Amino acid sequence: MSANAGSAARVNETPVSEIPVPLVLDLDRSLIRCDMLHETALAFLRRNPLGVFKLMRWLMQGRAALKRKLAEAVTVDVDSLPVNHELADYAAAEKAKGRTVVLATASDRFVATRIAKRFAFIDRVVASDGVTNLKGAAKAETLCKLFPDGFAYAGDSAADLAVWKRAASVVVVEASPAVARKAARLGPVEASFPRPSVTRAMVKSARLHQWAKNALVFAPLVLGGQFANPAAWANAALAFVAIGVLASTTYLLNDLFDLPDDRKHWSKRKRPLASGRLPVVTAVAALPVGFAVAFALAALVGMKAVGVLAVYLVVTVAYSMQLKRQPIVDAFTLAVLFTLRLGLGVVAASVVVSPWLMVFSMFLFASLSFAKRHTEAERMATLGELRIAGRGYLSSDGPLILSMGVSSGLGAVMIMVLYLINDAFPGGLYANPVWLWAFPPILFLWIGRIWLLCQRGELNDDPVAFAVRDRTSILLGLGIVAAFLAGWYGIGA
Known part of the structure; x- marks a missing residue:
């Protein structure tokens, strides 16, 4: 039995009848780790954001009609949808014992039938038909008519309580503790599958380790001569948290846009949204909260900080919706986003920094962005894939990405030299x-190391995330800090 939920399922907690009644499986958040209404609505809006008004008009016709309209309007790649393998294994084992297995879902029949083809153990599909929304009491009534001698039901939500009340036995699939307790009082529990932590999934989606990138906010303060100014540090700290919250929120937004492509990606399919451990509706609800907190913190710093954050958000949304699919432009855009962090630090500390710093940032982070794409291209080539899913690159573009990335990195070293000569x-x-x-030599050694590991295929998708865990990178970083402090305090002068 698979262990995708993090814990083993509990089976046969209460003795049930020796006569194997049909096993009826719910689909949404049960057999698959997502909700098809949310999936199809998101796919529809991803293609046409202004379609939200059409969705509202369809919803006024009833949820069954909405589901049918969405099923007709968009085609979801059902083969990449995340599966609850524990429940699937359980159902397959019951089928092998001669038990009838039925899929009964409130999702539209068009979608449910396509998904059912993935599972050889499913004998029959019962679903919404565009008129009747097969949920709760309606599903219970339909199943009682189809199986008058009884049935076992596997579900997950409060709406399933009406079905469990009429079922011969209960299978609880990753339900909330309150729902699980209520279900256990309605009939013998045949099996239960524990719920993974949504909080843990949300924290992972926020990618707090990526906040290391936001340390760039403090660079202008230091380079601008405000190293000993407590007020400047306080403003920079607020700006650091603001850009961190905004970045984490935009990661969620980006993952929502990227959902179909991430599910096909060799490593991104493990992300909480792509794997189904974080429900789409939870991520959508978190977006306005995250944006509100980020801009409220920026407002404490000043309106210029709010302006920089607004530009960051606009560029990020443009990147998520379109620019990340444009070769070379995507790396340039990521470099802009990194440089905006420096811009936020400038306005937070109220300093004037050398233009060389901004140019240096663009070249350095363009190089690191190309390293990320080169890693993906080489991985896709190894897997025999022609394209990088969701990106504009071909797997054969590796040599070009390599040359652009290395040259950008060396360009950053040269700009550092020019900064020292002309400004420092x-x-x-x-x-x-x-x-x-x-x-310059420490920077050269670090960039060389990044690209050496990248070319060898030993670098993960994100070189910045790699650097904060890599001992050699940390030592080189400490060398930079030591040299800066020695220069600032005049050691040896």
């Missing part, structure tokens, strides 16, 4: 700027 030494900020000459 004449600027008078550093007591002994000679120490800053350690920056």
